[in-house]
Amino acid sequence: MISRDLTGIVPVQIFYAKGVHNLLKDKHKRLRPRALIIIFILIFLPMLVMVVIRMESEQPSVSFELPSKFIGLDKQLEITLEDHKSGLKRFWVAVLQDGKETTLLEKHFPAVGILHKGTTISETIRINIEPQKIDLKDGKAMLRMMAVDYSWKSWGKGNRSYSEMEIIIDTEAPIARVLTHSHNISPGGSNAVAYSLSEPCDISGVQVADHFYPGYPNLEGKDEIRIAFFALDNQRDSGTDIFLLAKDRAGNQTKTDFPHYIKTKKFKKDTIRISDRFILGKLPEFQKTLAGQSLEEPLDKFLFINREIRARNQAVLIKLMQKSDPTTHWDGTFLRLPKSATRSNFGDRRTYLYKGKSVDKQTHLGIDLASLAMSPVPAANTGRVVYAETLGIYGRLMVIDHGYGLFTMYAHLSSFNVPVGQMVKKGEIIGNTGKSGLAGGDHLHYSALISGTFVDPLEWWDASWIHNNITNKIERSGEGE
Numbered sequence: 001m002i003s004r005d006l007t008g009i010v011p012v013q014i015f016y017a018k019g020v021h022n023l024l025k026d027k028h029k030r031l032r033p034r035a036l037i038i039i040f041i042l043i044f045l046p047m048l049v050m051v052v053i054r055m056e057s058e059q060p061s062v063s064f065e066l067p068s069k070f071i072g073l074d075k076q077l078e079i080t081l082e083d084h085k086s087g088l089k090r091f092w093v094a095v096l097q098d099g100k101e102t103t104l105l106e107k108h109f110p111a112v113g114i115l116h117k118g119t120t121i122s123e124t125i126r127i128n129i130e131p132q133k134i135d136l137k138d139g140k141a142m143l144r145m146m147a148v149d150y151s152w153k154s155w156g157k158g159n160r161s162y163s164e165m166e167i168i169i170d171t172e173a174p175i176a177r178v179l180t181h182s183h184n185i186s187p188g189g190s191n192a193v194a195y196s197l198s199e200p201c202d203i204s205g206v207q208v209a210d211h212f213y214p215g216y217p218n219l220e221g222k223d224e225i226r227i228a229f230f231a232l233d234n235q236r237d238s239g240t241d242i243f244l245l246a247k248d249r250a251g252n253q254t255k256t257d258f259p260h261y262i263k264t265k266k267f268k269k270d271t272i273r274i275s276d277r278f279i280l281g282k283l284p285e286f287q288k289t290l291a292g293q294s295l296e297e298p299l300d301k302f303l304f305i306n307r308e309i310r311a312r313n314q315a316v317l318i319k320l321m322q323k324s325d326p327t328t329h330w331d332g333t334f335l336r337l338p339k340s341a342t343r344s345n346f347g348d349r350r351t352y353l354y355k356g357k358s359v360d361k362q363t364h365l366g367i368d369l370a371s372l373a374m375s376p377v378p379a380a381n382t383g384r385v386v387y388a389e390t391l392g393i394y395g396r397l398m399v400i401d402h403g404y405g406l407f408t409m410y411a412h413l414s415s416f417n418v419p420v421g422q423m424v425k426k427g428e429i430i431g432n433t434g435k436s437g438l439a440g441g442d443h444l445h446y447s448a449l450i451s452g453t454f455v456d457p458l459e460w461w462d463a464s465w466i467h468n469n470i471t472n473k474i475e476r477s478g479e480g481e
């Protein structure tokens, strides 16, 4: 129609029409591959990408903690499974022993959608291995585990992670045989027992009420023969439970009674008079610990120190004494501060009087020895310095580890001579007496402890007591059975 109205330009029109035709023809030729590319981009590429994604080859992760390969009467195992790309499909655990495989657990996980992806990305599974219920014998076995995911890899079989580990079934409890005969102990007293173990044990020692005293290898290095120093807290009585405890590597535990006799003991009473002058004179040392406490009166501040700070300081010592050298550094009787007078005994039941009234009660857990001011203090016996710093009521405090759980401590010092970690010989000067901490005047507060329990130092100053109760047992442990 256009050509009639615009005759003058018909040729052009024809040319134009021809041009359009050619153009359309060309466009058509060019459009086909483009459409294909678009179709490819819109449909096939995503599919290809999806296939590549779904063909991923990352294995599911399986993690668990089995610190010991020994399995006792029952062992709970917590296993964490993860598969972030395709999701978990299947998990299986079995035990193999003498060619017989026993499945402990088999679990299938669901999948959804046309891509059949797993819905479980991670899961924690708890299984209980009870060897006797599944007819496993004591001895070696193999723990096998396999996790599979929903990947399309391996023609849809998925990625697998498989692991095997050797375990040792041990359902028998260890047997502890006591090698020593006489074990007499009084409240605040110490003692020792030697025993042999039928198999290696992770934990063995003496349980006294709620406190455990670990056994140490005997001096010849025979691992099956052990010696444990133990103590009876000064507040306990003849009704206290005392027994040997041994736990093997699989967690099987035995309690073994051993002959013992608990003596009775009466402790002395003592009265301590507290004045405002004494309290105010001591406060600068406790300024830091009292900061943040809304305590106004001097007496309230004193009571906080005498109760709360005392308990905190003792907790520090108990923690410090959980570890001791597995040997006896010491030899013979322990030394007493030379030329000194005893001012307070171990176990004294103290009543604190303030303005004539009883305000507090505490037990004195050491012996107070007074000599000249700033007297040199000898190490009571050979050992390793494990503490030399200021600790609350004890002031400047030094602690020596003599091995096998036996420690001595020296409180209220004015100075230290030896750094932490250093070995000191019996009689070597380790510092000077003073009145740091909650001390009224210059003196040495001397304590002995076994694995964190305060004991009466008197026993350790007595040569025949040491021989009868300790050293002859160590010797006996060396002879074996």
Ligand SMILES: [Zn+2]
Binding pocket: 344, 364, 366, 367, 368, 444, 445, 446
């Ligand atoms: Zn004291």
